[in-house]
Amino acid sequence: MVRTPSCDKSGLRKGTWTPEEDSKLIAYVTRYGCWNWRQLPRFAGLARCGKSCRLRWMNYLRPNLKRGNYTLEEEECIIRMHKQLGNRWSVIAAELPGRTDNEIKNHWHTTLKKMSQQNTVTTEEARASRSKDKESSLGRDSVPNKGVTVTVTVTLPSTSHMSDNSDSLSPLSSSSEFSSLSSDHSNAASMENLMFEDDLGFLDSFNESVWTELNLDDISYNAPSCEIVAGDTNNGSSQSTNSSQIQDFCAFSPHQSTSESLVVGKDFFGGFLDAYAENFWTQPYLTDMSHVPSELLVPSVAESDYFPSIYDDLWG
């Protein structure tokens, strides 16, 4: 049997993804889902093969990924499981929520393999030695604001309140409460590249499992009034804060009660949202969907309400 090539080599881009490509992929997948990876790049306006798109999404762009340093527990888990299972990275990754098989594989080859081979050295000792090395080479691959995690809890208005305001109901502006908060705190260091004028709403089209799978210890359910709480998740304490102290921010699922708030750590967005220009957030992403079977692309009610003319064109 002859396989058709997974990539048509002609005219397809390879190599590092640009922020523009990322924004197209995020916008497309979050709005329409990954109904067919091979066809997707054509409709999303990407000169990439489907495989490349899938990999980029799975390993880097999808929202429930953890970025940054591994915890001691994670490293020990990887070493232990690798002893048991060998190079079954996907199985190992399944035990570490938010980590991808690719990331774990890379971390193994660059760091943990050596640690594992030096059986006389404990994981903790090896980490201490590594951090010493890092201190001596300050600046390299450094990630600012690591260590102390501050969370922001925003309580959304009640459903009835939102239904009185059609703009707030729309998936493309449902973060209106949040966006006003963001602008209030636009000086916060971690938000310097972010423009949340109105359009965080595309996140609404993540399916429910994305939100429920988020490993968030600090999901808060507050009274229906706007409240900002900063908490140091390292010591579990929580305290009021002013805007300059805020380093994290939140999003929320439209499938949840709007009186619930979902607190998301900086790492959640930091890895994939902060590279995009303002127009990504303020302009709806449009693409030619005319070749896509219509049954695969049923918009949400709210979204079709928001862009009736667009959906009229696309679905007649």
Add this chain to the structure above:
DNA sequence: AACCGTCACAACCGCATGCGA
């Protein structure tokens, strides 16, 4: 300043697997 080696991580490639027709 230029070159080279190392490191971490992103991305690619080929093959395996699952599934529907």
Add this chain to the structure above:
DNA sequence: CTCGCATGCGGTTGTGACGGT
């Protein structure tokens, strides 16, 4: 059962940042 396709998996390579010489 076979075929063809889409996706998943693991090995490998490419790339960029950094430090040392």
